[in-house]
Amino acid sequence: xxxxxxYFVVCGIGPEIRxxxxxxxxxxxGIMYLPSLLDQYPSSNHSLYPPPPPQLPTCVLPAGxxxxxxxxxxxxxxxxxxxxxxxxxxxxxxxxxxxxxxxxDPVCEDIAEAYRIPANSFxxxxxxxxxxxxxxxxxxxxxxxxxLLCFSTSGxxxxxxxxxxxxxxxxxxxxxxxxxxxxxxxxxxLAVEVPPKGGLPHADISFQPxxxxxxxxxxxxxxxxxxxxxxILLRSDKYSLLTLVSEAICHLIYPFRWQHVYIPLLFFxxxxxxxxxxxxxxxxxxxxxxxxxxxxxxxVVDLEHNLITTxxxxxxxxxxxxxxxxxxxxxxxxxxxxxxxxxKSGSFSGExxxxxxxxxxxxxxxxxxxxxxKFFASILGGYRNFIENTATHIFNSQAFLKKRSRSTNQxxxxxxxxxxxxxxxLDYLERGLGSEGNGNNLLDKLQDAIGRxxxxxxxxxxxxxxxxxxxxxxxxxxxxxxxAKYCYDRFPANIRTExxxxxxxxxxxxxxxxxxxxxxxxxxxxxMRASKDSKxxxxxxxxxxxxxxxxxxxxxxxxxxxxxxxxxxxxxxxPLSSFEYGTILALIESDAEGIGGSGFVxxxxxxxxxxxxxxxxxxxxxxxxxxMEMGRTRTHPLGAxxxxxxxxxx
Numbered sequence: 153x154x155x156x157x158x159y160f161v162v163c164g165i166g167p168e169i170r171x172x173x174x175x176x177x178x179x180x181x182g183i184m185y186l187p188s189l190l191d192q193y194p195s196s197n198h199s200l201y202p203p204p205p206p207q208l209p210t211c212v213l214p215a216g217x218x219x220x221x222x223x224x225x226x227x228x229x230x231x232x233x234x235x236x237x238x239x240x241x242x243x244x245x246x247x248x249x250x251x252x253x254x255x256x257d258p259v260c261e262d263i264a265e266a267y268r269i270p271a272n273s274f275x276x277x278x279x280x281x282x283x284x285x286x287x288x289x290x291x292x293x294x295x296x297x298x299x300l301l302c303f304s305t306s307g308x309x310x311x312x313x314x315x316x317x318x319x320x321x322x323x324x325x326x327x328x329x330x331x332x333x334x335x336x337x338x339x340x341x342l343a344v345e346v347p348p349k350g351g352l353p354h355a356d357i358s359f360q361p362x363x364x365x366x367x368x369x370x371x372x373x374x375x376x377x378x379x380x381x382x383x384i385l386l387r388s389d390k391y392s393l394l395t396l397v398s399e400a401i402c403h404l405i406y407p408f409r410w411q412h413v414y415i416p417l418l419f420f421x422x423x424x425x426x427x428x429x430x431x432x433x434x435x436x437x438x439x440x441x442x443x444x445x446x447x448x449x450x451x452v453v454d455l456e457h458n459l460i461t462t463x464x465x466x467x468x469x470x471x472x473x474x475x476x477x478x479x480x481x482x483x484x485x486x487x488x489x490x491x492x493x494x495x496k497s498g499s500f501s502g503e504x505x506x507x508x509x510x511x512x513x514x515x516x517x518x519x520x521x522x523x524x525x526k527f528f529a530s531i532l533g534g535y536r537n538f539i540e541n542t543a544t545h546i547f548n549s550q551a552f553l554k555k556r557s558r559s560t561n562q563x564x565x566x567x568x569x570x571x572x573x574x575x576x577x578l579d580y581l582e583r584g585l586g587s588e589g590n591g592n593n594l595l596d597k598l599q600d601a602i603g604r605x606x607x608x609x610x611x612x613x614x615x616x617x618x619x620x621x622x623x624x625x626x627x628x629x630x631x632x633x634x635x636a637k638y639c640y641d642r643f644p645a646n647i648r649t650e651x652x653x654x655x656x657x658x659x660x661x662x663x664x665x666x667x668x669x670x671x672x673x674x675x676x677x678x679x680m681r682a683s684k685d686s687k688x689x690x691x692x693x694x695x696x697x698x699x700x701x702x703x704x705x706x707x708x709x710x711x712x713x714x715x716x717x718x719x720x721x722x723x724x725x726x727p728l729s730s731f732e733y734g735t736i737l738a739l740i741e742s743d744a745e746g747i748g749g750s751g752f753v754x755x756x757x758x759x760x761x762x763x764x765x766x767x768x769x770x771x772x773x774x775x776x777x778x779x780m781e782m783g784r785t786r787t788h789p790l791g792a793x794x795x796x797x798x799x800x801x802x
Contacts (some may be wrong), residue, residue: 154324154325155200155320155321155322155323155324155325156283156285156287156290156323156324156325156326156333156344157281157282157283157291157294157319157320157323158199158201158282158283158284158320159192159193159194159199159201159204159280159281159282159320160192160193160279160280160281160282160298160316160319160320161189161191161192161204161208161212161279161280161282162189162190162191162192162277162278162279162280162643162645162646163187163188163189163190163208163209163212163213163277163278163280164187164188164190164213164217164257164275164276164277164278165185165187165188165217165219165259165263165275165276165277166188166189166190166263167262167263167266167656167659167660167663168188168659168663169185169263169267169663170185170186171183171184171185171186172184172185172186172216172420172421174186176663177267177663178219178267178268178269180219181218181219181220181221183218183219184215184216184217184218184420185216185217185218185219185275186209186210186216186217187209187210187212187213187216187217187276187278188209189204189208189209190277190645191645191646192204192646193313193316193317193320193646194317194320194321201284204282205240205242205248207240207419208240208250208280209278210419210421211238211240211250211417211419212238212250212252212254212278212280213254213276213278214391214417214418214419214420214437215419215420215437216276216420216421217275217276218275218276219259219269219273219274219275220256220273220274220275221270221272221273221274222256222274223256223257223258223274224255224256231256233253233254233255233299234252234253234254234255234391235251235252235253235292235295235296235392236252236254236390236391236392236395236417237249237250237251237252237288237291237292237392237395237396238250238252238391238395238416238417239395239398239399239414239416239417241414241415246284247284247286248282248283248284249282249283249284249285249286249287249288249291250280250281250282250283250291251280251281251288251291251292251294251295252278252279252280252295253278253279253280253295253296253299254276254277254278255276255277255278255299255643256274256275256276256277257274257275257276257277257642257643258272258273258274258641258642259273259274259275260645262656262660263660265660265664266660266661266663266664267663267664277643279295279298279299279643280295281294281295285325285346285354286354286355286356286399287344287346287354287356288356288357289344289356290342290343290344290356293342294319294337294342297337297338297340297342298312298315298316298319298337301315301337301338302640302643302644303640304639305639306637307637307638307639308338308637308638309338309637309638310638311638311644312638312640312643312644313644313646313647315337315338315626318626319335319337322335322624322626323335323344323624324622324624325346326344326345326346326619326622327346328346328347328348328349328354329346329347329348329349329613329619330348330619330620331345331346331619331620331621331622332344332345332619332620332621332622333345333622333623333624334621334622334623334624335623335624335625335626336625336626345619348613349592349613350592350612350613351594351612351613352403352406352518352521352525352594352612353403353406355399355400355403355517355521357396357399357400357403358396358512358517359400359403359404359516359517359520359521360512360516360517361393361396361397361400362396362397362400362401363485363520365388365393365397365455365456365458366453366455366458366460367458368478368481368482368485369478370453370458370459370460371481372469372474372477372478372481373460373466374401374451374453374460375401375404375405375524376466376467376468376469376567377451377462377466378401378402378405378410378433379405379408379571379574379576380466380467380567380570380571380574381410381411381412381431381574381575381576382431382449382450382451382462382464382466383428383430383431383432383449383450383451384432384433384434384450384451384453385426385434385435385436385450385451385452385453386398386416386433386434386435386436386453386455387435387436387437387438387452387453387454387455387456388435388437388438388454388455388456389437389438389439389456391417391437393455394416394417394435394436394437394455395416395417395435397435397455398414398416398433398435399416401433402414402433403521404520404521404524405524405576406521406524406525406594407525407528407580407593407594407595408528408574408576408577408579408580409576409579409580410433410576411431411575411576411579412430412431412432412433412575413425413428413430413431413432413433413434414432414433414434415432415433415434415435416433416434416435417435418434418435418436420437420440423436423440423441423442423445424445426442426445426447426450427445427446438454438456447463448463448464449462449463449464450462450463451466467565467566467567467570468567469531469567470531470560470562470565470567470568471560471562472560473527473530473531476527476530477523477524477527480523480526481520481523484516484519484520484523522608522609525594525595525598526598526602526608528595529595529598529599529602531568532595532599533556533559533599534552534555535547535552536596538551538552538555539581539584539585541585546578546581546582546585547572547577547578547581549569549572549573552572553565553568553569553572556568594611597611598611711736715736715756715779718730718733718736718775727772727774727775733775736779756776756779
């Protein structure tokens with residue numbers, strides 16, 4: 153049976169200390185340092201799952217690691233532990249959900265001694281629970297219980313890493329709609345369940361933070377920008393808010409999916425990614441300076457001040473859908489105010505859908521999601537009649553827009569036109585064509601229910617029976633024969649193998665020896681002067697892998713932007729002689745590891761499938777074919793390009 157927790161991971165300062173600029177050694181408390189993966193359970197070679205991504209330490213501690221003269225101080229809010237979720241996206245689009253608690257922990261004595269760090273120093277550390285299931289609540293609750301157990305004055309009945317091992321190894325992923333799994337961490341009972349299949353996707357988050365940050369008009373503007381696949385940059389001084397808002401808005405565009413770069417919490421050193429020319433959704437701490445970056449067309453959403461700025465106009469949702477959408481959201485947020493307005497106009501029905509001032513809960517989340525599903529049912533009314541699935545395209549956008557213009561007595565709307573050309577809409581159509589009868593499509597079900605005059609909520613699966621209780625008990629918990637309690641003054645390290653311990657000693661000995669050597673030689677000696685351009689010492693395998701991941705993203709973003717510009721050249725231009733093509737070629741040829749080739753093929757595959765609705769000119773087709781040949785020299789073949797106007801299997 154699949155488990156809900158894949159890994160427990162600890163990140164922070166390891167035996168190899170480097171600054172964010174890759175300078176080795178300890179340089180004081182005012183400098184930020186690269187985080188490392190310190191411990192994990194299970195080990196990568198003993199797990200049923202792929203290892204944690206190499207960029208994980210950088211993502212869970214996005215600002216880096218800082219050293220401090222003191223630890224937790226009840227009088228200093230900056231020293232308090234911080235709990236926040238993050239979401240990582242793999243190359244295939246699948247998501248990894250991580251719950252984090254960052255806190256100040258004492259620096260290990262052997263590290264402090266090797267690098268001559270002042271005694272009793274502290275540094276940032278982060279503990280994480282990782283899952284493939286979007287169960288944010290149980291990830292947070294379980295991690296907080298482990299953190300509290302570690303620093304409890306009464307101690308735990310088992311060594312902390314034994315508690316972690318049992319938790320990760322034994323708590324199963326509940327069967328959707330059937331099981332409720334109960335398990336305990338020491339004396340705390342926790343429960344997890346997953347909603348039944350066939351309904352809205354599992355969203356174990358509250359949508360309230362999104363509505364608290366933005367007023368209704370800005371909320372709809374952000375929704376529209378995401379739907380039209382703009383470049384979205386969220387800003388906040390709270391890590392958790394960036395992730396929760398990003399996830400919430402992605403759920404609200406259901407049944408469509410965000411198809412582009414998705415980094416809800418961008419690590420501080422990745423700020424240059426904001427210059428990417430292609431669509432993205434990123435969250436960046438408001439303390440990071442973006443001065444000097446090219447922000448043309450970027451939709452910047454300031455969640456702290458309810459402010460949205462962009463240099464390009466965001467088309468407004470057309471009527472009557474805009475007024476209907478806005479009105480439904482207002483009813484949900486302010487049911488009493490809307491009720492008074494309805495009474496004045498004589499249209500009050502006596503029913504307040506928002507619950508009349510009740511605290512925000514899961515029913516409000518469901519209501520909000522249904523408001524947006526009804527919006528799509530309205531704005532795409534009759535769309536199934538225009539699906540054609542021919543050799544050149546699968547949807548007749550022009551005919552659909554003409555039909556809508558006749559029914560609304562308005563000219564074709566630019567917002568809907570742009571949406572029909574989006575990758576999200578094309579992906580939705582392709583998924584529908586690939587499913588047997590498309591029986592689980594809630595949008596189609598909702599349109600049919602509305603057409604028959606049925607209650608829209610009737611399309612959701614009903615919970616016919618109470619879920620079965622599955623109890624996971626730890627036979628060793630609280631059963632220590634000696635009555636011993638395990639108490640900690642810091643988060644303990646997991647037991648290391650002899651090989652790991654020996655490697656750690658070698659690294660620290662080398663660091664200590666380097667400091668002693670530098671102390672015996674003055675920097676005035678020509679042989680000891682460090683050039684600012686000197687290459688940093690070699691990185692560890694994990695750090696090299698993390699650096700490679702950042703390089704992959706950077707190259708793919710650049711290639712995708714260049715490829716878009718290349719295919720948009722005028723009919724009289726020769727793509728193969730263009731600046732864009734030459735830049736693409738240079739990027740790939742200068743890439744020693746072949747990342748550019750694989751990234752380039754991914755770009756071509758995307759554009760052949762979208763292919764401007766799969767309609768390429770002869771020049772564009774020749775460019776696609778030449779690009780494929782060039783990309784194949786650096787990566788494994790993914791298929792063949794077909795004749796112009798047809799879709800290739802890539």
